[in-house]
Amino acid sequence: MTESVLDYMNRLGRAAREASRVLARAATAQKNRALQAAAAALDAARDELVDANRQDLEAGRANGLDEAMLDRLALTPARIDDMIEGLRQVAALPDPIGEIRDMRYLPSGIQVGKMRVPLGVVGIIYESRPNVTIDAASLCLKSGNATILRGGSEAIHSNQAIARCIQQGLAEAGLPAAAVQVVETTDRAAVGALITMPEYVDVIVPRGGKGLIERISRDAKVPVIKHLDGICHVFIDQAADLDKAIRVADNAKTQRYAPCNTMETLLVHAAIASRVLPPLAAIYRDKGVELRGCPQTRELLGADVLEASEADWATEYNAPILSIRIVASLDEAIEHINRFGSQHTDAIVTENFSDARRFITEVDSASVMVNASTRFADGFEYGLGAEIGISTDKLHARGPVGLEGLTSEKYVVFGDGHVRT
Numbered sequence: 001m002t003e004s005v006l007d008y009m010n011r012l013g014r015a016a017r018e019a020s021r022v023l024a025r026a027a028t029a030q031k032n033r034a035l036q037a038a039a040a041a042l043d044a045a046r047d048e049l050v051d052a053n054r055q056d057l058e059a060g061r062a063n064g065l066d067e068a069m070l071d072r073l074a075l076t077p078a079r080i081d082d083m084i085e086g087l088r089q090v091a092a093l094p095d096p097i098g099e100i101r102d103m104r105y106l107p108s109g110i111q112v113g114k115m116r117v118p119l120g121v122v123g124i125i126y127e128s129r130p131n132v133t134i135d136a137a138s139l140c141l142k143s144g145n146a147t148i149l150r151g152g153s154e155a156i157h158s159n160q161a162i163a164r165c166i167q168q169g170l171a172e173a174g175l176p177a178a179a180v181q182v183v184e185t186t187d188r189a190a191v192g193a194l195i196t197m198p199e200y201v202d203v204i205v206p207r208g209g210k211g212l213i214e215r216i217s218r219d220a221k222v223p224v225i226k227h228l229d230g231i232c233h234v235f236i237d238q239a240a241d242l243d244k245a246i247r248v249a250d251n252a253k254t255q256r257y258a259p260c261n262t263m264e265t266l267l268v269h270a271a272i273a274s275r276v277l278p279p280l281a282a283i284y285r286d287k288g289v290e291l292r293g294c295p296q297t298r299e300l301l302g303a304d305v306l307e308a309s310e311a312d313w314a315t316e317y318n319a320p321i322l323s324i325r326i327v328a329s330l331d332e333a334i335e336h337i338n339r340f341g342s343q344h345t346d347a348i349v350t351e352n353f354s355d356a357r358r359f360i361t362e363v364d365s366a367s368v369m370v371n372a373s374t375r376f377a378d379g380f381e382y383g384l385g386a387e388i389g390i391s392t393d394k395l396h397a398r399g400p401v402g403l404e405g406l407t408s409e410k411y412v413v414f415g416d417g418h419v420r421t
């Protein structure tokens with residue numbers, strides 16, 4: 001790259017701003033054509049995608065990436081199928097843009113309603129998972145937003161190969177190339193530039209862990225919808241059904257270890273601990289999950305359960321490790337979650353209606369669940385069609401964010417020469 005990173009990002013920003021105006025007025029059929037053509041381009045570029053991904057995986061291995069990270073980075077034939085299917089599904093979703101609602105006549109005679117519009121230019125910073133490039137590009141395109149995508153540095157070759165397919169789709173549909181731009185440098189100065197260009201970028205979606213949080217909180221000058229870490233809990237209440245408790249707590253931890261909606265801490269009411277914890281611990285041990293517990297848990301389950309430190313309650317492992325704490329009451333469980341959680345997703349297992357009601361009212365998280373696994377916190381599972389991620393912010397969008405979360409509404413007013421008196 002001959003120009004500086006700052007000049008490069010400014011160029012991307014300027015082009016994205018121009019493209020956003022074209023996209024905002026693009027017809028649904030044209031956006032869908034771009035999505036379908038990108039799907040066909042991916043299908044035709046399977047070998048190229050696998051080759052590019054091989055380079056990333058080799059570099060990742062050489063740099064000591066662990067198995068979980070390598071798994072997230074890998075583009076298998078099945079994952080390429082999923083990306084193609086994902087593009088087609090987003091093409092099939094209803095277009096939210098231009099929808100006008102709540103139109104009504106007011107006493108003055110004017111008509112007032114609300115029209116759904118794109119946000120403009122969306123900058124997304126995300127982990128080294130190449131399929132996210134397709135999810136993010138497709139949702140932004142369908143919702144009429146231009147996007148600048150900054151994926152994890154370990155996925156750079158895969159993301160560039162995917163970007164070429166998206167470009168083909170845009171060209172075939174006659175949409176500007178700058179509608180979707182994938183940052184070509186792994187220099188983190190590009191992140192610094194992206195989050196400080198309010199003249200070109202309307203909103204930043206950061207998906208990531210602690211390092212990213214600190215950087216964004218310190219430097220961002222553009223509005224942010226945080227998609228951050230998930231320290232998710234399951235609380236097994238004294239009134240829990242044992243079978244449901246075991247199924248939910250097993251699935252929430254072991255269905256997949258890395259996602260942000262996986263349970264990291266299991267809280268168990270003291271009155272049910274001796275019945276539910278031994279069979280659960282047997283399942284976790286069978287699956288190779290390392291257990292860390294409070295003193296009461298260790299007394300019950302044995303010394304192979306490591307001692308949980310204060311830091312464990314505030315840790316997102318993203319790995320087969322689980323911290324367990326026995327609590328004396330629902331109040332203590334709620335207090336623990338609100339103190340140590342990350343306001344992402346938390347669940348209670350209970351047959352007691354009042355306890356369930358208190359939990360969903362008092363736990364301050366984006367998703368609160370009753371008798372269901374935290375792994376359900378996902379745009380597809382919530383019926384949104386797909387998701388850009390899970391917002392841990394309170395403003396604009398909270399929880400799984402789909403097409404609607406990438407839009408806003410403006411007032412539209414119709415008169416017939418009306419004037420205010």
Ligand SMILES: NC(=O)C1=CN([C@@H]2O[C@H](COP(=O)(O)OP(=O)(O)OC[C@H]3O[C@@H](n4cnc5c(N)ncnc54)[C@H](OP(=O)(O)O)[C@@H]3O)[C@@H](O)[C@H]2O)C=CC1
Nearest residue numbers: 126127151152153208209211212227228229230260389390
């Ligand atoms: N809420 C949600 O929807 C989601 C949340 N997550 C969370 O993400 C985390 C796991 O992902 P992981 O890959 O470890 O995330 P990281 O935070 O390490 O990386 C995510 C992205 O942020 C960039 N980044 C990280 N730190 C900085 C920094 N200081 N300055 C500039 N850029 C930075 C990375 O760039 P680089 O490649 O240069 O490191 C990468 O592009 C977990 O906490 C998980 O819960 C993940 C997915 C979805």
Ligand SMILES: N[C@@H](CCC(=O)OP(=O)(O)O)C(=O)O
Nearest residue numbers: 258259260261375377378379
């Ligand atoms: N929606 C996802 C979880 C969010 C996500 O993408 O997380 P991650 O696997 O950490 O990148 C799922 O449940 O599959």
